Structure formats: structure tokens, C-alpha cells
Amino acid sequence: MSAPERGNEFDLLRSAGMRAGNTGSGGSCPDESVWLEIAAGIADEKLERSSVAHAAECDRCAMALKQAIALMAEPEEADDPMVLAAARKPRFLREAVKPVPEFEPSPKRRWWLGWPAVAAVAAVVAFVALIPVYRLREAEKLMARAEARGRTSEFRFSAAPYASVRDGVRAGKPDSAAGKGSGGSCLENAPASDPRLMAAADAAARAGESVRARLARARVALAQGCLPPDGAGAFEEAAREGPASAASLNDLGAALATMAGLQRDEQMRKQMLESALDAVSRALGTDPRHAAALYNKTLILQRLGRQPEACAALTKFLAVETDASWQAEGKNKTICAP
Amino acid sequence: MDWEAVEAADLFQACVENRDPRAWDEFVRRFGLLIARTVYRSVQRWTAPTQEVVDDLVQNVYLKLCAQDGRALRTFQSLHPGAEFGFLKVLAANAVADHFRTRKARPEGGSTVPLDRAPEPTQEHGGDRELMLREIEEGLDRVTQGATRERDRNVFLLYYRQGFSARAISALPTVGLSCEGVESLLGRLTKGVREYLSAGTSRREAEPS
Numbered sequence: 001m002s003a004p005e006r007g008n009e010f011d012l013l014r015s016a017g018m019r020a021g022n023t024g025s026g027g028s029c030p031d032e033s034v035w036l037e038i039a040a041g042i043a044d045e046k047l048e049r050s051s052v053a054h055a056a057e058c059d060r061c062a063m064a065l066k067q068a069i070a071l072m073a074e075p076e077e078a079d080d081p082m083v084l085a086a087a088r089k090p091r092f093l094r095e096a097v098k099p100v101p102e103f104e105p106s107p108k109r110r111w112w113l114g115w116p117a118v119a120a121v122a123a124v125v126a127f128v129a130l131i132p133v134y135r136l137r138e139a140e141k142l143m144a145r146a147e148a149r150g151r152t153s154e155f156r157f158s159a160a161p162y163a164s165v166r167d168g169v170r171a172g173k174p175d176s177a178a179g180k181g182s183g184g185s186c187l188e189n190a191p192a193s194d195p196r197l198m199a200a201a202d203a204a205a206r207a208g209e210s211v212r213a214r215l216a217r218a219r220v221a222l223a224q225g226c227l228p229p230d231g232a233g234a235f236e237e238a239a240r241e242g243p244a245s246a247a248s249l250n251d252l253g254a255a256l257a258t259m260a261g262l263q264r265d266e267q268m269r270k271q272m273l274e275s276a277l278d279a280v281s282r283a284l285g286t287d288p289r290h291a292a293a294l295y296n297k298t299l300i301l302q303r304l305g306r307q308p309e310a311c312a313a314l315t316k317f318l319a320v321e322t323d324a325s326w327q328a329e330g331k332n333k334t335i336c337a338p
Numbered sequence: 339m340d341w342e343a344v345e346a347a348d349l350f351q352a353c354v355e356n357r358d359p360r361a362w363d364e365f366v367r368r369f370g371l372l373i374a375r376t377v378y379r380s381v382q383r384w385t386a387p388t389q390e391v392v393d394d395l396v397q398n399v400y401l402k403l404c405a406q407d408g409r410a411l412r413t414f415q416s417l418h419p420g421a422e423f424g425f426l427k428v429l430a431a432n433a434v435a436d437h438f439r440t441r442k443a444r445p446e447g448g449s450t451v452p453l454d455r456a457p458e459p460t461q462e463h464g465g466d467r468e469l470m471l472r473e474i475e476e477g478l479d480r481v482t483q484g485a486t487r488e489r490d491r492n493v494f495l496l497y498y499r500q501g502f503s504a505r506a507i508s509a510l511p512t513v514g515l516s517c518e519g520v521e522s523l524l525g526r527l528t529k530g531v532r533e534y535l536s537a538g539t540s541r542r543e544a545e546p547s
Binding site for chain 2: 002003004010011013032033036037038039040041042043045048049052053055056057059062063066067068069070071072073075079080082083084085086087088089090093
């Protein structure tokens with residue numbers, strides 16, 4: 001349905017309004033903003049009703065209302081580019097309202113990711129770190145127990161308690177074909193199959209890569225009558241790393257002298273004995289009353305065929321040694337001429 | 339916070355409190371085009387719009403929104419759904435009108451017709467004219483009845499006397515009719531008044547002169 005045509009008898013109404021300059025039947029004209037509010041649909045209903053009735057008979061207000069309606073109507077055409085350009089965020093708002101860091105709400109606090117997690121991780125790390133230490137101690141303990149049952153080397157290591165030399169050690173001969181223990185060459189009748197030494201070797205193998213761990217592995221290998229994988233490297237490193245102590249130098253000498261016994265080549269054996277002598281001499285340079293070093297020096301000189309020097313060393317050893325067992329073993333040596 | 343899901347009144351409050359710049363971003367997203375469009379159209383009433391003028395006046399609208407610690411936004415109360423759009427349109431249109439009034443400008447195609455250019459009333463047939471007007475008024479009174487009487491009368495007068503289109507009349511909330519509804523109402527009123535006028539003519543012709 002379309003609206004009735006104008007241009008008929010009702011035009012009289014229009015011309016009547018124009019002619020009269022009518023200001024409406026209902027008193028003074030509302031403020032212009034009232035028409036905007038009516039057109040925008042936010043005016044009070046009562047005010048709107050009376051104002052529209054006024055506009056129906058007031059030409060000026062009707063014109064204002066008509067313009068307000070046109071202004072508030074939805075656009076029938078696409079917006080002018082000018083409008084689109086002006087629809088951006090105003091400059092002063094961009095400057096006045098500074099961005100704040102993005103706030104990410106945490107719906108549920110994960111308490112277990114805090115200190116408890118750190119403590120748990122620290123505990124795991126500490127546990128893992130302590131495993132080699134535990135293995136090392138285990139290896140040293142097993143080694144000490146094995147040594148207590150009988151020395152597997154004639155030579156004397158600094159911290160080792162007294163134990164008599166096992167049968168067969170002195171008579172042992174190098175046997176590269178045997179391949180027992182952790183080293184390549186072992187004595188023919190070496191005590192490599194001693195369960196304590198085997199357990200010590202196993203624990204030492206898993207004790208990490210510290211100098212002390214490698215030292216333990218080398219000690220176990222020597223105790224088994226075998227050459228350590230890196231020779232006297234661990235002993236040399238131990239003697240080199242810390243302050244030049246008589247104990248570490250003596251152990252290096254004991255190790256070299258023990259390894260010399262595993263050498264089939266005479267020349268090589270002699271060279272190692274010379275190196276061992278040098279080590280124990282340096283140990284005695286640090287501590288002239290180091291009993292173990294004096295004992296080892298006696299045996300090394302003896303094996304080098306330097307009997308008078310060996311006898312002098314033995315005399316010194318007997319003078320300083322306070323342990324009765326070691327004294328007794330020293331006195332049993334038939335080095336000095338009667 | 340998901341600002342897109344926030345009610346207009348809450349969004350206005352967040353903008354006033356300046357809590358989060360994203361609130362203003364959402365405000366501009368929702369109402370930026372509406373404000374710019376209203377400003378542009380309002381400017382057209384006064385002068386030919388230029389980008390500079392429109393930009394300045396849009397900025398003016400935002401300044402008014404923020405003035406007095408955001409009083410306009412703080413005091414806004416939504417009486418019905420979508421009221422915020424009307425509120426911002428009125429605010430923008432008033433901001434433009436204030437701007438041009440302070441410059442003592444006059445709207446183009448102004449709402450008033452200078453008296454010297456107003457059509458002179460025809461003096462001829464003045465008696466017939468007055469009679470006709472009175473009969474139209476009487477016919478209108480006759481065809482408008484009941485609770486919608488005032489509304490129907492206003493619709494008739496706005497259409498015939500003030501030259502409103504049916505669409506413009508339907509835009510008035512108190513009319514409460516669609517464009518088609520207004521057209522239908524006008525058709526009914528026109529027919530009724532015409533019938534009354536026809537009856538009056540027959541009556542007059544039947545009366546002895």
C-alpha cells in the first residue's frame with residue numbers, strides 16, 4: 001500500500017500553516033535537541049507525545065523534527081569515504097590512553113609448578129649427582145676389604161692398611177693373552193676373579209669421570225694384577241692436580257712400579273721402575289719420613305739392582321715406620337748384606 | 339576481559355575509568371562509524387563537509403564524552419535496548435550544532451522561511467477556504483476515534499500539513515507503526531475525511547440557497 005497522493009483538497013492544510021506562520025497550538029516550541037532525542041528514540045514518551053502534537057501544527061518545529069528524523073535515519077547509501085576516515089580512533093584517545101601489558105587471567109593457579117616443583121627437580125638432580133659418589137665410595141670400600149684379605153701388589157699405597165702379600169703375586173708373570181680385568185695385560189695368576197675386587201671394579205666403572213673415580217678404577221685394575229686402561233694417567237693426574245703431596249706421589253710410584261711388573265719388555269720395565277723411583281723420590285722430597293715412600297723406594301732400588309741404595313732406604317724405613325706389621329715385613333727383606 | 343560481549347553501559351563505565359585501552363578500542367569499533375556518520379550528516383546541514391572539519395568535529399564528540407570526568411558516559415542510562423546508539427547520535431548532532439552556532443552560522447536550507455519570501459495568502463475565495471478547512475478539521479475529528487485519536491490526527495497533519503513522508507512519520511517512536519502501517523492509516527483517514535467532505539457538499543447543495 002502506498003500513501004495517498006498529495007496535491008488535493010488537503011493542500012489547504014499546508015498552505016494554511018504556511019500562511020499563518022503557525023507556532024503550534026501547544027505553547028512555546030521545544031528546544032532543538034528535543035527533536036533529535038525524539039528522532040533518536042530516546043526521548044521521554046510524554047514529552048515526545050506532546051512535542052509531536054505541537055510539531056503537527058507548528059511549521060518551524062515540524063521542519064526541525066523532519067531534519068532530525070533525516071539525520072538519525074539509517075543510511076540508504078554507502079558511507080562517504082570522509083566518514084570512514086573519520087571513524088578511526090581519535091588522536092587524543094590514542095595519546096591519552098596508553099596501552100597496558102596484556103593481562104592474561106590464570107583461571108587456576110598451578111601451585112605444583114612453584115617451589116615444590118623446584119624442590120623436586122633439585123632433589124632429583126642431587127640424587128643423580130650423588131649416584132657416582134655413592135658408587136665411588138662403594139668401590140673404595142670393596143677395594144679396602146679386598147686389600148685387607150691380602151695385598152695384590154708388593155708395593156705399598158699410602159692409605160692402604162697393612163696386609164700380607166697374596167700368594168703368587170710375587171711369582172706372577174705378565175700374560176697379555178689372558179686379558180682379564182679391566183686392563184689389557186694381567187699377571188698369569190692375578191687375583192682378578194676375587195669377588196670383592198670384581199664388585200669394586202663394577203662400582204668403580206659406574207663412579208663417574210672424576211679424578212678420584214679414575215684413580216679408584218686404576219687401583220682396582222692394579223689390584224687385579226692388570227694394567228689400568230690409561231696406565232698411570234690417573235695417578236699422574238692426582239699427583240699433578242692437588243698440592244704435590246707425598247701420598248699422591250708415592251701412590252704414583254707404587255702404581256708405576258706395579259705396572260713395571262706387568263711389562264714383558266725388560267727395557268720398558270726398567271724405564272717404568274726409573275719413573276717409579278723418581279716419583280717416590282719426589283714424595284720423599286716433600287716428606288722425607290714418609291714410610292710408604294721409603295718402603296717402595298727400597299723395593300724399586302732392589303729391582304733396579306741398586307742394592308746399597310736399597311739397603312740405605314730400608315734402614316731409613318725401619319727407622320721411621322711405627323707400624324709393627326710393616327716393621328716386621330721390612331725386617332724380613334734380605335736386602336742389606338749381612 | 340572480552341570487551342565485545344560487554345553491555346554498552348559497562349563499556350561506557352570502563353572507558354570513563356580508563357582501566358583498559360581496549361575498552362576504548364571496542365567503543366570506537368562499536369560506535370566510531372555511527373559518530374562519524376552523524377557528524378558528517380549534521381555538518382551537511384550547515385556547510386559542505388571537508389575531511390578536516392569532520393575529523394575535528396568527531397574529535398570534538400569524543401572530547402565531550404570525556405569532559406567533566408566522562409559525565410556524559412557515566413550518567414547514561416539505557417532505558418531500552420539500543421538506546422546507546424540514539425544517545426550518541428544526539429550527542430554528536432548537538433556537538434556539531436553547538437560548534438556552528440558559536441560561529442553564528444546558519445543552517446543551509448534552514449527551517450524557517452523568511453517572512454518576506456513567504457507566499458502571500460490568497461484573499462480570493464477566503465470564505466470558501468475557511469469553510470473547507472473547518473470541514474476538514476471536523477471530518478478529521480469524526481474519523482479519528484478512541485485511544486489512537488491523538489496519534490491518528492498527528493499522523494494526518496504531519497503528512498498533509500507538514501509534508502512528512504510516511505517513512506519519516508513511522509520513524510517516530512510514539513507513532514508505533516511501520517511505514518506500511520502509516521500508509522494504511524493515512525489511506526483510511528483520507529478516505530474517511532473525503533467521505534465526510536462529500537457528505538458536506540451534498541448537504542450544502544441540498545440546502546436552499
